[in-house]
Amino acid sequence: MLDERKLKVLYAIINGYINSAEPIGSRTISKHCDLGVSSATIRNEMSDLEELGYLSKPHSSAGRVPSDKAYRLYVDELLKWEKSQLDINLNNQIREILAREQWEIEELIQNSAKLLSAITSYTSLVASPKMKASRVKHIQLVPIDDLGILMVMICDTGIVKNSIYKPEEPISLGQLNLISNFLNHKFRGLSIDEILMQLDNDDFNEIYELRDIMIDLIPIINSSIEDLVSVDLYFEGITKILNFPEYRDIDKAKEFISFVEDKDLILDILSNTSTSNDIDIIIGSENIYAPIKDISIITATYKIRGKTIGKVGLVGPTRMDYLNLIKTIKGFSANITEILNLLIKDQKDTK
Amino acid sequence: MLDERKLKVLYAIINGYINSAEPIGSRTISKHCDLGVSSATIRNEMSDLEELGYLSKPHSSAGRVPSDKAYRLYVDELLKWEKSQLDINLNNQIREILAREQWEIEELIQNSAKLLSAITSYTSLVASPKMKASRVKHIQLVPIDDLGILMVMICDTGIVKNSIYKPEEPISLGQLNLISNFLNHKFRGLSIDEILMQLDNDDFNEIYELRDIMIDLIPIINSSIEDLVSVDLYFEGITKILNFPEYRDIDKAKEFISFVEDKDLILDILSNTSTSNDIDIIIGSENIYAPIKDISIITATYKIRGKTIGKVGLVGPTRMDYLNLIKTIKGFSANITEILNLLIKDQKDTK
DNA sequence: ATTTAGCACTCAATGCTAAAGAGTGCTAAC
DNA sequence: GTTAGCACTCTTTAGCATTGAGTGCTAAAT
Numbered sequence A, B: 001m002l003d004e005r006k007l008k009v010l011y012a013i014i015n016g017y018i019n020s021a022e023p024i025g026s027r028t029i030s031k032h033c034d035l036g037v038s039s040a041t042i043r044n045e046m047s048d049l050e051e052l053g054y055l056s057k058p059h060s061s062a063g064r065v066p067s068d069k070a071y072r073l074y075v076d077e078l079l080k081w082e083k084s085q086l087d088i089n090l091n092n093q094i095r096e097i098l099a100r101e102q103w104e105i106e107e108l109i110q111n112s113a114k115l116l117s118a119i120t121s122y123t124s125l126v127a128s129p130k131m132k133a134s135r136v137k138h139i140q141l142v143p144i145d146d147l148g149i150l151m152v153m154i155c156d157t158g159i160v161k162n163s164i165y166k167p168e169e170p171i172s173l174g175q176l177n178l179i180s181n182f183l184n185h186k187f188r189g190l191s192i193d194e195i196l197m198q199l200d201n202d203d204f205n206e207i208y209e210l211r212d213i214m215i216d217l218i219p220i221i222n223s224s225i226e227d228l229v230s231v232d233l234y235f236e237g238i239t240k241i242l243n244f245p246e247y248r249d250i251d252k253a254k255e256f257i258s259f260v261e262d263k264d265l266i267l268d269i270l271s272n273t274s275t276s277n278d279i280d281i282i283i284g285s286e287n288i289y290a291p292i293k294d295i296s297i298i299t300a301t302y303k304i305r306g307k308t309i310g311k312v313g314l315v316g317p318t319r320m321d322y323l324n325l326i327k328t329i330k331g332f333s334a335n336i337t338e339i340l341n342l343l344i345k346d347q348k349d350t351k
Numbered sequence C: 001a002t003t004t005a006g007c008a009c010t011c012a013a014t015g016c017t018a019a020a021g022a023g024t025g026c027t028a029a030c
Numbered sequence D: 001g002t003t004a005g006c007a008c009t010c011t012t013t014a015g016c017a018t019t020g021a022g023t024g025c026t027a028a029a030t
Helices: A003-018 A026-032 A039-052 A067-079 A088-099 A105-120 A173-187 A192-200 A205-228 A237-245 A251-259 A264-270 A321-347 B004-020 B027-030 B037-050 B068-081 B089-097 B106-119 B173-187 B192-200 B205-229 B238-243 B250-261 B263-272 B322-349
Strands: A123-127 A136-144 A148-155 A160-167 A231-235 A279-282 A295-302 A307-317 B124-128 B136-144 B149-153 B161-163 B233-236 B280-281 B295-304 B307-315
Touching: A003 A026, A003 A279, A026 A039, A026 B295, A039 B124, A067 A088, A067 A279, A067 A321, A088 A321, A088 B263, A105 A123, A105 A192, A105 A231, A105 A321, A123 A237, A136 A173, A148 B136, A148 B149, A160 A205, A160 B027, A160 B161, A160 B250, A173 A192, A173 A205, A192 A205, A205 B322, A231 A264, A237 A251, A237 A307, A237 B250, A251 B004, A251 B238, A251 B250, A264 A295, A264 B280, A279 B263, A295 A321, A307 A321, A307 B295, A321 B149, B004 B037, B004 B068, B068 B280, B068 B322, B089 B106, B089 B173, B089 B322, B106 B124, B106 B307, B124 B238, B124 B263, B136 B173, B149 B205, B173 B192, B192 B205, B192 B250, B205 B280, B205 B295, B233 B263, B238 B307, B263 B295, B263 B307, B280 B322, B295 B322, B307 B322
Parallel strands: none
Antiparallel strands: A123 A231, A123 A307, A136 A148, A148 A160, A279 A295, A295 A307, B124 B233, B124 B307, B136 B149, B149 B161, B280 B295, B295 B307
16 A cells, blocks of 8 residues: 555545646645655655555646546545544534525525535535335325316325326215225335236235226326326426536536536436445546546435435545545434434324 | 628527537538628628627637527527427327326426426426416415314415414304405405405405405405415426536536526526516526526426416527427417316316 | 728737746755 | 756747738719
8 A cells, every 4th residue: 555655645636626726836835835855755656656646747848747546545445534523613504504494305405405505615415305215105085076087195204196097987985985095004004016916916806796897997097107207306406516616618608507417417327326434425437428427426415213214415526625525414414314304203203 | 780691690600509519610600601702701790790789709719609699699580580490209208297196286387397307408497386476366264273263275276375364352154254255345356466466455444344354364364365466487397407507516506406496586586587577587697696697598388268377388408499499488488288187177177 | 862992990809928936846955 | 867958859939920701981973
């Protein structure tokens, strides 16, 4: 591995570059970080680090710039050691703002993203309720005079979804209740994907006489569910990234905006991160999608009753301020999770 | 008013500038549009037009550029005369793409915006269901075992909204039906704002024994309704505007993105247009918001059963290609309206 | 009374060169 | 192993002359 001095030099370059966005030269380091060696020595070390793939230079007479590999090393180290808390004042401020109003879940999430972007001056994102993890609590069929039958599906997390269904032949209230009971018996407590599994290979012999109706209902249940699976994604503070000097170029800006507009792609990238960790960091070319190979994404999860529901994230150039952003986003996701669970509890307990 | 030659010169400059984004000089006009006069004459005319406020020059030795006043004149004339249809092939193509799948309303609208942006190469926007115009079709209270009571509100336009309500004391099924009937009797057929009005000044003497429950219900009905009033707004093809040379400047780009992010502001601007017309055009500084005083917005409405439901629009620099865009967006809104109404009909008629 | 040709003047854009500055890599001495 | 010294590379900036498109004015032509 890298010896201690190489590490120090590397970190100095990373920190310097994060702050200045300018390639870092050997003299700068020998002056500012007192390693007690001259610039020539640093130069040699830098040359080694370049050979090892941690540094590169934009052109032959410029200073060095950290590579994605360097950031990865740095970030992994950071995640290992950095247990420090978010500044208590800032934390309280965040809590206060988020808890000030009794928002609905989606509002809370979206406002969090706004606040996160405002506080950090980075572009933020949220991926909201990912229903794969939530479970069906209740299904009810309700007759609605001339409109037919309304299927109401209520989830674990308080989200309700309805679909209207118009049967060919009238169904009696008794039959309706029979089906409701059957559906509840069958699906209650199952997660969305489990239901999707079951729908495929069930022959409904248990309620043979209502088989036809059930078969009519399947596509409706299916589409209700697929609706729940879809994930909403918003960005806040998109312009923030354009403040970084690397995005002074209009074509870079265009690339970024295109990226932000392509929700499907982003969801794909996000879903490829290990959901096990609380914090996930994708650095530059670690994602597969070439046009954004020089941006990094930090995400954290938020939970309802211990289940991961969605993600908040920050987006910036690969030289983003990982140290502070990790701290901030950790604090944020913890606060969101807490307030969210208070909200859910409130919603159930008070009348 | 302007004599014929002045008008010809002005239109020549407008058309030229729309195409080239470069200030138009007197020689260009005397050459390309055969008015049979020399550049010196044109120069005099241009000088007059400048004095009248239709033209300006970026600097003393540049050609002339049309002012917002000039665009307004041009566009008003266009709207008066331009009755030509969208190219029949393009129109069919649009129809085919939009009708290809049985989308839900929101999907249809959003995909329309995508298509609109792709076809025109301009940034597009949609403001989706504005529930102020829609009416309540049915209200139903449904008992949901341990969760309490679910209020389902179904609108005119097929949109369904539900809220859960947990009463302090249990309510019998009979009472529930009584209230449901009362609510339906009271509110069916009313528009959202009409209900909001009624809620304030009704004393519910007609169902005196259920007064307390009703009073509990009011805030719930209120918030359900307020949810329906809110308008969704999306942009598609945001990067498209960055292709225009006037947006090569990163600060201009930032201004535009900030504008796009400020949904409330945009809704405000849109709602200030006369909803009477099919086509509305806001040119540059005609909107009050300074940072976007050099973009124009063209909007058209789409309808369900004759009621204006939302808007589609195109956004670009003030020198946007009004002629073609007006044609295209007219075709689009007509197609959307048509397909939307088919969709609604389908939803009701088929099983 | 218009219209036009001619000309001086303005201003942005382009291309060129020179100089400055920051940094590297190598070599030879410590 | 470390460092001072120096030649070399490459970008950035400023300055400057040139070009070219366009205007405004005036005096002559229609």
